[in-house]
Amino acid sequence: MWMDTKTEAMEASRSRATLSRRVLDGLLLCTGDMEHLDEHIKDRWFVLQLAVWGLRGVTRVILANNPLSGAVILAALFWASPWQGLLGTLGVLASTLTAVLIGQDSAEVSGGLHGFNGMLVSLLMGVFSSAGDWYWWLLLPVCLGSATCVFLFSGLTSVLDRWDLPAAVFPFNITIVLYLLCTGPNNPYFPHHLATLPGTLELNGTEFIAVEVLRGIPLGVGQIFACGALGPSLLILGAVLLYSPLLAVHAVLGSAVGTLAGLSMAVHQDSLYSGLSGFNGALGCMAVGGLFFTFNWRTHLLALASAFLSAYADIALRNLLGTVGLPACSWAATLTATLMLLLSGSLAAHRIPMGQVRAPEHNLRSRSQWQAGHTAERRESTDV
Structure with a gap:
């Protein structure tokens, strides 16, 4: 009887260790680049693939590449401001879809490389807009600016690849500066705040x-x-x-x-x-x-x-x-x-x-x- 109890205890200990190991393995699958997810969604619906590509683009803003992290970041943005969360989502989707439509490299698209600049442009347009939240006219420059980033990213990549350099957020910085220069604080449709001089x-x-x-x-x-x-x-x-x-x-x-x-x-x-x-x-x-x-x-x-x-x-x-x-x-x-x-x-x-x-x-x-x-x-x- 003592042997039976000992055997049951050993089996229970093994099952707990196995369960802990499975939980740990499951958590590890959610870290890093989650490359296994790309294989899993390869033959799935395009909408699902687009969602994963977009979430990767969200994390590329902060130099990461994990769709689960992207979902957490989007939740954080919607928590801080639903309007900003909406603009960011629209920006990353507009730029990713533009990359798909003009036939950009599939590995770059699936890796989110064509999404993060569009997201940054849309977020900064919302931050600097003086028209307030839920100003629907702003969605037009958000989509156009996000799409523009794709062309700039593609052109800069072909040049910088010679030195094995990334295009990084050069497209975002260029696009947002051009947008702010084109509109101005008194624009009837897209007014924005001026950056404040430290001396003022x-x-x-x-x-x-x-x-x-x-x-x-x-x-x-x-x-x-x-x-x-x-x-x-x-x-x-x-x-x-x-x-x-x-x-x-x-x-x-x-x-x-x-x-x-x-x-x-x-x-x-x-x-x-x-x-x-x-x-x-x-x-x-x-x-x-x-x-x-x-x-x-x-x-x-x-x-x-x-x-x-x-x-x-x-x-x-x-x-x-x-x-x-x-x-x-x-x-x-x-x-x-x-x-x-x-x-x-x-x-x-x-x-x-x-x-x-x-x-x-x-x-x-x-x-x-x-x-x-x-x-x-x-x-x-x-x-x-």
Whole structure:
């Protein structure tokens, strides 16, 4: 009888271990790039495929590539503002459908590469519009601007591919600047707010509220999607964590570095408290910290340097473009990341080719396997 009880206990322990293992495997399937999902939907309805492509495009804004993370981010945007959530959804769908209609590369479309610029354009049009929420005329430039990003992305990619560089968010930055220049604050159909010059704000004091400054760090991650609410920003950070813990750490570090750079330049408190000082630093840090470079202590220091450079460049560009009423958008992080990818010397050896970029943890494992295989080959050749 004692043996029977012991056997039952062992079987129960095995079943619990098996269940835990299955749950863990299921959770791991939801992380990273979720490439298995592409095989699963290959022969499914086009609407389902379009939804997955669009969700991948949503996460590409924040340098991720996970449709489940995209769904979490969309939920965060609708939580912060249903109007902004609607504009973002329409933008990513308009640009993705345009790419399908004009016959862009299927791998780029399914990977969401033609969706994220359209989403950013639509979100910024909504943020800068002075006509208020639920202004339906705005849907026209949202669709046209999102479609324009596809043509710019395709043209820039053919040029930048020569140096193995990504088109990144150059199409978004170009399109939104052209839109704001074409309309103006007094346009009868599409009026927008002018970017405020730092010198026109009320006198900036030297006293800061430490809690508000710390609160601005997670808000810096949310501001990548033009979201200035704390709860949705934390949800966006959680979506990045689901895709890659390493990328999420660099997002927080980059935003903190951007906030520190803003403090050192005594930028206005509103920029620090709202996260606007941190989002370019977050983007610059994430791009280098494991995404386009394999992660190690050298590239980690390079990622922090990229965050500082992005943050300081953003301050300078805001002061410059503010003279003509234009926002700096993400020009600083985009230009800085491009310069980092052009680096030569020993750091260039850690750079990942554009066609092989995956989640940072996957990049790290692939690099380790490649180095192990290379070491084994050298040993075999030496033995011979």
